[in-house]
Amino acid sequence: MSGYKDFLIDVDDFAVNIGPQHPSTHGVLRILAKLDGETVISAEPIIGYLHTGMEKFAEFRTYHQAETITDRMDYVSGASNNLGYILTVEKLCGVKPPKKAEYVRVILAELTRISSHLVWLGTHAVDLGALTEFLYCFRERELILDIIDTMAGSRMTPSFFRVGGIAMDVHQDFINKIRDFIKIFPEKISEYEALLTKNKIWLERTKNIGVISAEDAVSFAFTGPNLRGSGLKYDIRKINPYSSYEDFDFDIPAGDSGDVYDRYLVRIEEMRQSLKIVAQAVENIPEGVYLSYDEYPQYVIPPKKRALTTMEGMISLFKYGMDGIKPPKGEAYVSIENPRGELGYYIVSDGSAFPYRMRVRSPSFCSISAICKMCKGYLLADLVSIIGSIDFLLGESDR
Amino acid sequence: MIFWLITTLVKILIIFGVLLLAAAYLTLLERKVAARIQNRLGPMEAGFHGLLQPIADGIKLFFKEDIVPADANKILFILAPIVVVIPVLTTFAVIPFGAPIKIFGHIVPLQITNVNIGILFILALSSLGIYGVVIGGWASNSKYSLLGAIRTVAQMISYELSLVLSIIGVIMIAGNLSLAQIVSSQAHMWFIVYQPIGFLIYLIASTAEMNRVPFDLGEAEGELVAGFHTEYSSMKFAFYFIGEYGQIVVNAAIITTLFLGGWEGPFLPSVLWFVIKVFLVILIYLWFRWTYPRLRYDELMDLGWKILLPLSLANIVVTGFIMVLLGK
Numbered sequence: 001m002s003g004y005k006d007f008l009i010d011v012d013d014f015a016v017n018i019g020p021q022h023p024s025t026h027g028v029l030r031i032l033a034k035l036d037g038e039t040v041i042s043a044e045p046i047i048g049y050l051h052t053g054m055e056k057f058a059e060f061r062t063y064h065q066a067e068t069i070t071d072r073m074d075y076v077s078g079a080s081n082n083l084g085y086i087l088t089v090e091k092l093c094g095v096k097p098p099k100k101a102e103y104v105r106v107i108l109a110e111l112t113r114i115s116s117h118l119v120w121l122g123t124h125a126v127d128l129g130a131l132t133e134f135l136y137c138f139r140e141r142e143l144i145l146d147i148i149d150t151m152a153g154s155r156m157t158p159s160f161f162r163v164g165g166i167a168m169d170v171h172q173d174f175i176n177k178i179r180d181f182i183k184i185f186p187e188k189i190s191e192y193e194a195l196l197t198k199n200k201i202w203l204e205r206t207k208n209i210g211v212i213s214a215e216d217a218v219s220f221a222f223t224g225p226n227l228r229g230s231g232l233k234y235d236i237r238k239i240n241p242y243s244s245y246e247d248f249d250f251d252i253p254a255g256d257s258g259d260v261y262d263r264y265l266v267r268i269e270e271m272r273q274s275l276k277i278v279a280q281a282v283e284n285i286p287e288g289v290y291l292s293y294d295e296y297p298q299y300v301i302p303p304k305k306r307a308l309t310t311m312e313g314m315i316s317l318f319k320y321g322m323d324g325i326k327p328p329k330g331e332a333y334v335s336i337e338n339p340r341g342e343l344g345y346y347i348v349s350d351g352s353a354f355p356y357r358m359r360v361r362s363p364s365f366c367s368i369s370a371i372c373k374m375c376k377g378y379l380l381a382d383l384v385s386i387i388g389s390i391d392f393l394l395g396e397s398d399r
Numbered sequence: 400m401i402f403w404l405i406t407t408l409v410k411i412l413i414i415f416g417v418l419l420l421a422a423a424y425l426t427l428l429e430r431k432v433a434a435r436i437q438n439r440l441g442p443m444e445a446g447f448h449g450l451l452q453p454i455a456d457g458i459k460l461f462f463k464e465d466i467v468p469a470d471a472n473k474i475l476f477i478l479a480p481i482v483v484v485i486p487v488l489t490t491f492a493v494i495p496f497g498a499p500i501k502i503f504g505h506i507v508p509l510q511i512t513n514v515n516i517g518i519l520f521i522l523a524l525s526s527l528g529i530y531g532v533v534i535g536g537w538a539s540n541s542k543y544s545l546l547g548a549i550r551t552v553a554q555m556i557s558y559e560l561s562l563v564l565s566i567i568g569v570i571m572i573a574g575n576l577s578l579a580q581i582v583s584s585q586a587h588m589w590f591i592v593y594q595p596i597g598f599l600i601y602l603i604a605s606t607a608e609m610n611r612v613p614f615d616l617g618e619a620e621g622e623l624v625a626g627f628h629t630e631y632s633s634m635k636f637a638f639y640f641i642g643e644y645g646q647i648v649v650n651a652a653i654i655t656t657l658f659l660g661g662w663e664g665p666f667l668p669s670v671l672w673f674v675i676k677v678f679l680v681i682l683i684y685l686w687f688r689w690t691y692p693r694l695r696y697d698e699l700m701d702l703g704w705k706i707l708l709p710l711s712l713a714n715i716v717v718t719g720f721i722m723v724l725l726g727k
Contacts, residue, residue, distance in 0.1 A: 016542050023624060038546065038696070129612050129693025135437040201613055201692045380546070380623075381616075381695045 020049045024127040024384045027394035040383055043375040045368050051398040058358040062324030063089050066355060071157040074396040077116040077339045078157045079108040084336040086161040087242055088345040091332040093163060093299040099286045101165040102244040107281045108148060110274040115144040116339035117267045121192060124388035128205050133195055140188050147177045163325060164300030165291030178282045185275055193268060206261035210374045210386035213258060221366040224341025225266045226390050230258030236337040248277045260389040299325045324353035340364055340391055360399055364392035406507050414491050422644035423453040432685045465633040472538040479535030480638035486524040487645035493517040494652050495579045497662045498669035510579060517578035521653060522563055525608060529555045536627035547626030550616040550696045554607055557703025562604035564711035568597040568718040569657050582661030589660040596714045598658045600707050605650040606687060613691040614699055651680035
């Protein structure tokens, strides 16, 4: 039998290694937490366990091929990531998509936002021990993924947008499914809230936990719901509208104290607002073409029907497939409002069919960097609640 | 004398078997209830609607590799799961599970032994089970386990007092510590009517005693991976589960005996009444688990010391006051 000293754990310098494999680090984040009893003295986030080199990877893909990489970075909100990328390439080429395509893009991006928030809500609740919420959220997420599947042909990684439009025309099945979803979803949100929002235990676990002031949030480059939870109404959809967001009427929810509970309320309200946008967009989809091939035949692929029935359509489709599009020399940066915050793409073109350099401004990366600041002085149990509340995704932060 | 010996042995065997079987099938019930709450089906593959699932789980756990961590204190590490299970099984010795029956002219009480300090016996044993958790968490030599054990200690101090004090009201009314007496004094009216607050406090405190959501701090999976039993595997792990689920049955039985009139009830056989009541109380525990988030351990201590303890003291005072007023 070993002596007493051998199994005495050093309690003076009590470091707990949370992750990379841990139930509540949402992927492979590793947190080196120094504890005093259960109080967190410091929590150092260590990333890089999911590094896939996607920015570099894009340099060896044509512009349309590289789009499929982007939805694998943030695999919970694929369409949103595609949108940012496609807008950047369109800016590079100077292409303006038709209104119809913009509306469909908005619908898919907002549905993705809802599904991403559902994943967040479910996992956040599981971290705090409310196991049932998770399955309720995933039940509705399934409906959303089904809608995306109807339109794009895949559930989580749509890659449905093309430079100058979308890959396929909208069809009635898609519209009907969204209408059904809009009908049922508001009461489902109330159902989620019934379990948590006024729950005494939930309030105790989230109120005044992980407080980050608006100044600190800005200096850590927070964006998205995390920043809005601290009270700043910063939303790129309002400040710098892209893809026809100026057409829609929606509010930006904001918290005031910047604690876990505020971030929770902001995201719940954002789901409602996103649903409002989807409802407006789906009822007002304009008539017309879905690819602006006629205006920019150089950059935009021909619609499928024309490619199969006309000679010049067939030739240009073949050319896009073989050569890809070649944007003029230059650089472009576009940022959009991802479910997690401001997602920016910076692409440099050297005039060839491949991006010379692609750089992604990831919202998760910035929020992870603030974990130490937010957790200091709270308990280990709060660490989990804080990590859950900032809703990061390692695939996107490591890229 | 021989007759007494035989009947007692038979009763022990029955209780032992039923309790272990109930603990096993409680896992299935929990999964089915959880599935019902969460819009799922639960286990469906093993047997009809998953009826053989607990047996499959048991076989699986039995054949798993039994791992003892290199730096663990082996003796304590093996001792801990045993310490969890034994008190649970022993507690049932004093709980009356049916009206006395007549066999060959002898009256046989459906209770292994009627100790005249039954309640004290139960309280003593139920707090013993916690040592298994603490010892196991410490002996594993793992930080997560240690944190789980520390939390369990903090938790034990906070609920234990109010758990005991919540029963005092019942004892005052019944005027007896023997469980058989307590049951028979509820023949006309259940004690939950006289002691609603005592019942609620006992329900909450016993949930904390069993380490279940919303008080499952010792094994908070989101925080401590699996808490005190992180390093356990195979049958040692299964022992913790038998202990946990056995404890649910025992606690439900205690609540039934103290507050819900035990085996008393019209028309149906007394044993059936007992089983029905226990089952309903178990459902309440399961319902808790699948609805609530988890408390933080300092919040649990707040709850224990600032709310439950004063409340249970007040309950005793009020009960005594009313009893004096009514001249009982």
